[in-house]
Amino acid sequence: MIIVPEREIAGLMTRKAAFDAVEKVFAAMSAGDAYNFPVVREAIGHEDALYGFKGGFDQAGLTLGLKAGGYWPNNLEKRNLINHQSTVFLFDPDTGKAKAMVGGNLLTALRTAAASSVSIKHLARKDAKVIGMVGAGHQATFQLRAALEQRDFEKVIGWNLHPEMLPNIEKVAEEAGLPFEAVDLSGMTEADVIISITSSFAPSLMADHVSSGTHIACMGTDTKGKKEVEAALLETATVFTDEVAQSISIGEAQHAIAEGLISQNDVNELGAVINGTHAGRIDEDQITLFDGTGVGLQDLAVAASVVDLAAAKGIAIEVDF
Known part of the structure; x- marks a missing residue:
């Protein structure tokens, strides 16, 4: 399994790469080639946090996985951490084995910005x-x-x-x-x-x-x-x-x-x-x-891009899992 830590994301994922990944997955969703799983999102009754899972499968890109995480509103004030915390997990669609674990905080910000940017390109x-x-x-x-x-x-x-x-x-x-x-x-x-x-x-x-x-x-x-x-x-x-x-x-x-x-x-x-x-x-x-x-497929698309870039640059951490 490959691990791409949060600290490496900024040096790998560009706004253009995020835009391209999100635009492509939106198109695949509309064509019926990719679909999201039902979202789980719950108030956990601790630290006023919202926690949940978003996942899906892109058959065209053979990307399967989920993002786990949520919103901890007290993080910045109490711990000097950003309030949104998440991790993306990718799986091999052929075998079901865990394929990658990717830091999801910066990726979430980039893919969310990419989504509105895609809408501006096509609708403004x-x-x-x-x-x-x-x-x-x-x-x-x-x-x-x-x-x-x-x-x-x-x-x-x-x-x-x-x-x-x-x-x-x-x-x-x-x-x-x-x-x-x-x-x-x-x-x-x-x-x-x-x-x-x-x-x-x-x-x-x-x-x-x-x-x-x-x-x-x-x-x-x-x-x-x-x-x-x-x-x-x-x-x-x-x-x-x-x-x-x-x-x-x-x-x-x-x-x-x-x-x-x-x-x-x-x-x-x-x-x-x-x-x-x-x-x-x-x-x-x-x-x-x-x-x-x-949608979960946005997260999976940008995470898959990051894994490919990390492997190409030789900075992916490989573990026997």
Whole structure:
């Protein structure tokens, strides 16, 4: 079995490699060549933690495995560790033997950012100039860096419940040579693309905060009860997702469906746009929304890439397991 420790991930996985892996697996899912297993996600009753498993099988890429991990909200304050902790396990689909164990913390950040970036590539207007960030935590910096590679953005605007965190994304904007402006949520009407990346259970972004023609990537809702945007926004938008089953059960669509604003048939696969079986954006005034719930196959795809790179560079740790 190969082990790729967390400390090696930064030197192996690039944003482009993560983007390519996620785009490819979304396409495979939509074509029926890959599928995710049901998600297990539970509050464990200790340290306020959420813990669970996401897994799947990509028959096209012969990738089988799971990611185990979750969210420990007290880690940063108590232990100077990031709050999201995870590990990816890969198995040989021919024999079932354990194939690899890969540090999943940075990979999770990169694959989540890649997913919203893929949605921007395929759904945002080509002339998008202003990108808005709702949320300014650790993951937001990854989101913004990846998104800025998809369009010729000229300005970054941002809002966060705790404004003292806004320098996190302001620094990324400055690195890219772009001006940054802190705004109220009503100021998001200036944005052509909005990324929402919070862990909220109450909506921040409302329908009247979004202008026509905007693309929204909702990346924080991955658990029953979480909610980043007003459900009415999904009624006015064309909704896309990584996986419909997750979107309607643990994603933003759970709320719009519960309120009777949309049905399951109104939720479309982003992979279908990639494959050309869905038109995606059809006019400049259309609001598009990507409900990024985070699927296990994303984790497996980036982990498999890392294992190949680690083996090629001779830094993979091999153990007899």
